[in-house]
Every structure is written in structure tokens, then in C-alpha cells.
Amino acid sequence: MPPTVNAWAEGDPLEVAPRLLGAVLTHGGVSVRLTEVEAYAGPDDPGSHAFRGRTPRNEVMFGPPGRLYVYFVYGMHHCANLVTGPEGEPGAVLLRAGEVVGGLDTARVRRPGSTDRDLARGPARLCRALGIDLAANATAPDLTAGEPPREVSTGPRVGLRHAAERPWRFWSTGDPTVSTYRPAAPRRPAGR
DNA sequence: AATATGATGCGCT
DNA sequence: GCGCATCATATTT
Numbered sequence: 001m002p003p004t005v006n007a008w009a010e011g012d013p014l015e016v017a018p019r020l021l022g023a024v025l026t027h028g029g030v031s032v033r034l035t036e037v038e039a040y041a042g043p044d045d046p047g048s049h050a051f052r053g054r055t056p057r058n059e060v061m062f063g064p065p066g067r068l069y070v071y072f073v074y075g076m077h078h079c080a081n082l083v084t085g086p087e088g089e090p091g092a093v094l095l096r097a098g099e100v101v102g103g104l105d106t107a108r109v110r111r112p113g114s115t116d117r118d119l120a121r122g123p124a125r126l127c128r129a130l131g132i133d134l135a136a137n138a139t140a141p142d143l144t145a146g147e148p149p150r151e152v153s154t155g156p157r158v159g160l161r162h163a164a165e166r167p168w169r170f171w172s173t174g175d176p177t178v179s180t181y182r183p184a185a186p187r188r189p190a191g192r
Numbered sequence: 193a194a195t196a197t198g199a200t201g202c203g204c205t
Numbered sequence: 206g207c208g209c210a211t212c213a214t215a216t217t218t
Contacts, residue, residue: 038210047210049203057203075200077211094210113213124211159210 008143009065010085013039017093018170020082022148024101025141028131030110031102032120033146034095036171036178038157040081042090046162050090060138061090070127070137077124078133082141096123096158096169099177106131122179149173 008019017039025032040048042061049058049071060069065085069092072078081092098120100107107119107129120126127133149172157169158179171178 040210049210052204055204071210072202073209074211075202075209079210081210096210122211157210161209164210 009082011065013041013084013091013093014168016082016084016091017168018152018154020093020095021152021170021172022146023143024146025095025098025130025143026102027136027142028106029103030100030107030130032098032126032130033101034098035149035175036097036169038094038096038170039168040092040094045166047157047160047164047166048090048092050092054090058090061092062088063138066140067138068132068136068141070132070134072134073124078127079123080127080130080132080136082143094123095126097121097171097177097179098126099175100129117176121177149175 008023009016017037020034020037023034025034042048042050045051050061054062057071058069060067061083063083064087065083067083069081069083070078079094081094084091084093100116100119104116110131111119111125111129118125120129151173153171153173154167155169156165156167
């Protein structure tokens with residue numbers, strides 16, 4: 001197995017992110033070709049889980065590059081990041097969407113009712129399709145090189161309340177499996 | 193098609 | 206206790 005994962009992961013998340021597009025991630029019998037990712041930097045990035053320092057949950061982000069940082073949100077969803085280097089410096093790339101290129105039957109079972117296009121279209125859907133949960137946290141992913149996209153687009157990140165305007169989202173231009181942009185949920189309309 | 197809202201639990205202050 | 210790197214469903218155009 002080529003140790004290429006660490007080579008890709010090592011470095012600034014802003015450089016690693018576009019590099020990951022087209023790579024194939026395999027987990028739980030399903031393979032996904034990444035079409036959309038998002039970079040998260042360390043202490044200087046208010047959108048990063050590591051912004052407020054090291055905690056038990058984000059600990060993996062401070063470790064060596066090339067591992068998965070999986071977290072649980074909204075009481076029901078998992079999201080997966082690839083930790084970027086260097087060690088001690090928290091950085092990661094959120095795996096936002098992809099195209100299922102292997103284990104289609106398994107992915108369909110995990111995401112009943114979904115069209116093939118939507119199987120891994122979104123960070124939580126991607127985890128669901130691949131069977132990724134907290135058990136995969138801090139493990140080294142099976143990630144191999146793939147065909148890079150013809151064209152890469154960049155834009156603002158999705159679903160953040162802070163620093164969402166930074167153009168740190170990268171996707172394969174025109175790919176149908178890229179998730180649709182949705183602005184951060186507005187805060188409750190003034191409670192009363 | 194577009195927008196609104198409920199679900200649901202953990203991490204952090 | 207509040208807020209969340211979300212998604213599915215219901216409701217309205």
C-alpha cells in the first residue's frame with residue numbers, strides 16, 4: 001500500500017484540499033471519489049473546531065497528518081475530515097461530498113430512498129454511505145489517487161456562523177454530486 | 193422549486 | 206444550557 005496519504009495530507013490545508021479532489025476513499029465496502037472538500041485551518045480560523053484550543057474531541061487534529069477526524073453533530077450526523085500536517089498544528093480538510101464508484105449496493109442499503117447521485121452528496125451523507133462513525137476517528141483512511149477533476153471551483157464554506165466568507169471550499173466544477181450551497185441557519189427569530 | 197422547521201445528543205462555557 | 210462544519214420532511218409558491 002503506497003504511503004501516499006501522508007504525502008498528500010502533509011502541509012497547509014489550503015493546499016491539501018484541492019489536491020484531494022478526485023481521490024478515492026474506501027470504507028466499509030464502499031468507495032467514493034471526492035468531488036467537494038473544505039479547508040479548516042488552526043488557531044487563526046474561527047470556523048475550525050480547533051479554534052478554541054485542544055480538547056478531547058478535536059485532539060486528533062493536533063496529531064500527525066493523514067488520519068481521520070470524525071465528529072458527531074446535530075445529534076444524528078457524522079462528518080469526516082482528513083487531518084493535515086504538520087503535527088502539533090491543527091488543520092484539516094472536511095470531506096463534503098463524492099461520487100460512489102464502488103460498493104453501490106451497500107451504499108444504497110445504508111441510504112435507503114436516496115438516488116445514486118445523492119448517496120454521498122453532503123458531509124453527513126458521505127459518512128453514512130461509507131459507514132463512517134466515531135469508531136473511525138483517528139484511524140488512517142484507505143485513500144488512493146484518482147483522476148483529478150477537469151476544473152476546480154472555489155467558494156465560501158457552508159453552514160458556518162463565523163468566517164463563512166473565506167473561499168476555502170473546493171469542488172469539481174459542474175459535478176452533479178457536489179452538495180448545494182446553503183447559508184448558515186439563521187438564529188432563532190428573537191425569542192419572546 | 194424554494195423555503196421553513198423539527199429531529200436529537202454531545203461538547204463546551 | 207446553548208449551539209452546532211446537517212438532513213429529511215412538510216408546507217408554500
